Amino acid sequence: MKRRILLVDDELAILLTLKAVLEISGFDVETAASAREAKLKIRSGQYHMIITDMRMESDYSGNEVVQAARKAPYQPAVAMLTAFPMADRGPDTPNPDKMLVKPMNTDDLLRQLEAMLVTHEDKKRKEENSFLPAASLAAKAPVAAKKKSSAKKLATAR
Known part of the structure; x- marks a missing residue:
């Protein structure tokens, strides 16, 4: 399964160049040329x-x-x-997982994106699993009791 990326930039040359680089590297890339367009795509896509x-x-x-x-x-x-990293980001400013400063060597960009995706997926999996034990144990309890009961019946049948 190809990993899907939404690429957002108002400079067409950058948008098309990055899209080509990412697609050649195996990503499925959609683009948006404005924040407004990006927000619509984020809500309607995945x-x-x-x-x-x-x-x-x-x-x-x-x-x-x-x-x-x-x-x-x-x-x-x-x-x-960004070509202009801002040092004075306010407390209400949402933080991205990664700040990429352009221009950037494409090999470096791809390496950083791959590492970021792996780290992000690991973090998501850990968060999902942190909610899993209680629910998982509750779901497994009846199965364990059934297995124990079956094992008892088998032992008494012998």
């Missing part, structure tokens, strides 16, 4: 990762995309791509 430019319609358009991604029930990994 992605493993969202990569968004920071500054598009406004200086904070990328933050809107990150915020929308954080609210998505499928919990995608989120990377912010």
